[in-house]
Amino acid sequence: MRMEMLLHGLHKEKKSGKCILRVSFHRQGPTVGDVDGDGRTDVVVPTVSGNIYVLSGRDGSFVRPFPYRTHGRLMSPVLLVDLSRREEKMKGLTLVTTSFDGYMYLIDGSTACADVVDIGETSYSMVLADNVDGGDDLDLIVSTMNGNVFCFSTPSPHHPLKEWRSSNQGRNNVASRYNREGIYVSHASRSFRDEEGKHFWVEMEIVDKYRVPSGHQGPYNVTTTLLVPGNYQGERRIVVNQIYSQPGKQRLKLPTVPVRTTGTVLVEMVDKNGLYFSDEFSLTFHLHYYKLLKWLLVLPMLAMFGILVILRPQEGAPLPSFSRNTD
Numbered sequence: 001m002r003m004e005m006l007l008h009g010l011h012k013e014k015k016s017g018k019c020i021l022r023v024s025f026h027r028q029g030p031t032v033g034d035v036d037g038d039g040r041t042d043v044v045v046p047t048v049s050g051n052i053y054v055l056s057g058r059d060g061s062f063v064r065p066f067p068y069r070t071h072g073r074l075m076s077p078v079l080l081v082d083l084s085r086r087e088e089k090m091k092g093l094t095l096v097t098t099s100f101d102g103y104m105y106l107i108d109g110s111t112a113c114a115d116v117v118d119i120g121e122t123s124y125s126m127v128l129a130d131n132v133d134g135g136d137d138l139d140l141i142v143s144t145m146n147g148n149v150f151c152f153s154t155p156s157p158h159h160p161l162k163e164w165r166s167s168n169q170g171r172n173n174v175a176s177r178y179n180r181e182g183i184y185v186s187h188a189s190r191s192f193r194d195e196e197g198k199h200f201w202v203e204m205e206i207v208d209k210y211r212v213p214s215g216h217q218g219p220y221n222v223t224t225t226l227l228v229p230g231n232y233q234g235e236r237r238i239v240v241n242q243i244y245s246q247p248g249k250q251r252l253k254l255p256t257v258p259v260r261t262t263g264t265v266l267v268e269m270v271d272k273n274g275l276y277f278s279d280e281f282s283l284t285f286h287l288h289y290y291k292l293l294k295w296l297l298v299l300p301m302l303a304m305f306g307i308l309v310i311l312r313p314q315e316g317a318p319l320p321s322f323s324r325n326t327d
């Protein structure tokens with residue numbers, strides 16, 4: 001595919017029989033994913049004139065029925081996210097973007113049918129995806145020029161690879177990771193917990209769905225870092241570096257820190273093309289000891305209260321008197 005589409009000015013020109021699309025970019029760049037769900041990579045290009053083009057990654061031809069036309073400028077990359085519901089077969093991706101007409105568009109990649117949300121504000125930043133309010137559904141985050149941050153819940157279940165937390169996903173990746181390529185920490189490992197032993201396990205999975213002819217994108221250079229905040233006086237960064245040749249599940253042993261603190265485990269992966277992927281989760285160390293202290297205080301109080309209730313004086317009984325009986 002000709003990368004001349006990254007140049008300025010929106011022109012279509014015929015050069016040696018190839019159609020070259022030139023679009024104007026300011027902040028908005030292309031994003032990559034299988035938009036229509038046919039198994040082939042597509043490139044999504046928003047333009048200042050308000051059009052969203054989808055180009056075939058194989059030959060740069062237009063993927064129909066795109067382009068989709070919004071009624072305002074598009075000033076940010078288009079988020080590509082799988083919004084299929086639970087138990088629903090994934091058909092393609094949903095294109096999510098804000099336009100300067102004040103709407104947020106959710107465009108189905110296979111049909112180009114859109115749902116719009118009236119925000120009434122404009123935005124220069126990409127719509128992001130993450131699970132911010134807990135639960136297990138994916139949320140969409142829109143920040144606007146008026147200074148508002150909107151969070152929209154979706155009916156789609158959350159998966160770490162569906163997250164899109166910054167426009168370049170940490171470094172240099174503009175491709176949708178879910179069902180494509182990435183690394184994530186398993187649900188059991190990432191659930192919030194306290195670690196007390198000498199070591200703990202991190203279970204992660206390297207996903208690589210690239211097929212023939214490109215084949216797998218390995219070897220995968222995986223760096224796992226345990227970050228602890230300043231109150232820990234030992235070695236602040238515990239780093240384990242490993243190179244895997246195949247995708248799949250991996251387990252890794254990390255040492256716990258000897259003090260009561262919080263920590264974050266950051267898993268980073270660089271594939272053979274230098275593309276960067278990351279995932280992270282937080283946990284605590286030795287907090288149960290602290291919880292025990294709480295019970296040490298509360299249990300005697302509860303016991304005393306119970307004794308007082310059982311041994312309370314019968315109603316109508318005279319108060320004990322310590323005055324001398326003079327009769």
Ligand SMILES: [Ca+2]
Pocket residue numbers: 033034035036037038039040041042
């Ligand atoms: Ca496709």
Ligand SMILES: [Ca+2]
Pocket residue numbers: 131132133134135136137138139153
């Ligand atoms: Ca959520």
